[in-house]
Amino acid sequence: MTLPTTWTGGTVKFVEAEADAGEPYPFAPGNDKIRPDLVPPARCPDLSEVTSVDDLLPYFDSVARRPYSPGLWPAWDLKKGERVLLRVTNWHHPMVVEAARITLERFGCDYTIEVEEKGPIPKWEGHDEVEYYLARTPELARWIDEWEKIDDASTYDKIIMGYGGPILRERNIKIQRFPFITPEMVASEAHKFPWELLTAIDEWTWRAVGAARTVHITDPEGTDLRFTNHDDYWNADRTFYRREHVVRNYSSNVEYGETYLPGHIWGRPHFHIGQEDGEGVIAGTMNHIAPYPRMELHIKGSKITDIVGGGLFGEKLRRVMAETEDVQYPGFTTKGLMQWWEASIGTNPKVHRPRKGYAEGYNCGLYERTRSGIIHIGFGTVISADPEREAARQGLKVGHWHVHLNYPTYVAEGTPDGDVTVIENGRLKALDDPEIRKLAERFGDPDTLLSEDWIPAVPGLNLPGDYDRDYASDPLDFTFTELDLCRKWHPLFMRMIAGSNAHDHGGCH
Template structure:
């Protein structure tokens, strides 16, 4: 059977299926977790910045939940963002002005803020807003699956992961398709939980994010934001944290055009959310699945890595079922996050329901409503 590699590479929310109006009922457990994660409080000014093509039911669900908490809700419908500075002349004056006046921003964009200077992380950190991003995840499917995981369970997984990985000397990522990367000299995002002014966080909550100073080896891309799913193996060779070679037919040519000045390894992420979809999910959704891995290449600026602003060629690369070895110890085995079986993690999950249900990493089995919220 011949498979079209582009079939699983939607270009934006317009390619996502819409849902019926009564679906709002089933979205509310995930939306409730979203509101608690961003710590919505009565009287706050809340901006929902949603691309024109986001499903109206998703927008209504978030707006209704925010209004129920007696916040001052505004919905701003905006044009789709372009990836990697593709449209650097686009005006974001309205979006920026609205963002500056909000206490909380809930952003439903396909490409996310990392691709545009006026809403880049340095700008977010300079403001008093709390910025929650649903990049590629302002969908009913994401709220129904990954959004239902209780935040306490995610943070137990994150704390356990950071305890081991932040003290490590080396992280090695391999895959059946040929990826073999070794990271060292890295720093992890501590993500302390409760959001503070100037914080940016993704939703559904997803993983452990890190920035390496050195990356060596070969990345075989299973999907990227610049190429979709490649027609043939796309091999990227890195030395000294810089991309030295890109091989793989059409996709390789597309990637070279995306950043003619070259790439460096900006960051990596280890997925920790067992309820996030693999099948049917966008790339930025799948990257958060427990046991998945992705890394972000970014364009060099005048031949140098510059991390204080956008590289205007950010390209996230997905590895769905890797093996991750931390200082010689297996942490993920063929896409299975081993700490899901640890007693402490199971004890935290048991506060909400049966651990075998809550921690099952088959996201086709949607978490029942009664296990998604208040402790059992």
């Protein structure tokens, strides 16, 4: 199936794309052992193969009916007669684009679909994130500039595009996301999950993070990190970030900068005020693109002082670090590009890693960061903030990169209620809150609704095996094998992991 050049009821434009070592670590897993005290059992959903556009329409219908939300979980709130611009690329599966078009048609929208030609769909490895985000960063800045112009011209009421990065808030035009690259990514319970529950989970998590005086983040792959959640970051009641800092960093997008992004809760403030004291180790094997060999980032004063391991990903980052070490970036109080600024929390328990065509084009690690309890660490320039855009105007190298924590524990220390565990071993504790469980009863069985559909399998953590030998040295190879097993031989995969997950309540489902 190929993308048509014309559609009845709307306009289609095809546009050209713009050019675009290891020390010992905490929690070291033992050989041929699993750690149920630190890592939840693996699981994955049993999904039917999508065979037609009709299979996708119920999921798009759910997204189209959700009240508008300016965040990462899609909520289009389509209305009859609205002027809607949908932007996709040739990397999007044609079946997905057609299902979205039919949805716009059914809701009576006056729609335009633009298809960006980006060339052949690339196959990624984790190290490709370095070049990807060096190119992606100026692209996102161009998006914001263009959205401002469209808002001024009142050309459209809504724009649906992309599935990451900042968006404009409090404008006449509404920006929403399109995290639908392949049919499998559409046909997910994540997109039928009740918006009322998503909102309640987001709010619970934001309140818990805001109440912390200090934060301790750990993960069984080796992360052990602390920082102070300074009073100066926040307004008086810690419900929003302090306006003076937000205006300095997001002068034309204050409403975006002062609060959380739905589906993406800031686990630490996304700006610098000169008091940053993050210290410890960040370790992992996954970024927004694909897995990479285990890497450690050593942090002091919220700055990366050493990068250990990481294979080619680590090599590239060390090169960028050396090139920028003596550069004073706007908005940073110390020199160098490699500053830690992000620890964002996903909140949807039904998000799962796509299996078919994984690590190809936009079907990559970016999507899975929105699963509840996953933290993604960000370091480099702060995405689309005023200081980053100023650095780009000065001709400086700009970009940021990531480490995913799939099984983190996040403790908000010193809250009025004492130390509060926000995430425990990858389980977002909002999902166990009595009020949220009571709300879930309105929509079905809370145990089913509030359980994670997908938890990755890792030898030496939640599968028997040696973590270093069987996984951390080449996690991409193991991940592809796991995804193939889960997609092609799901009943067999369930039996394979069942022996390791006897302590689980339901195992793989």
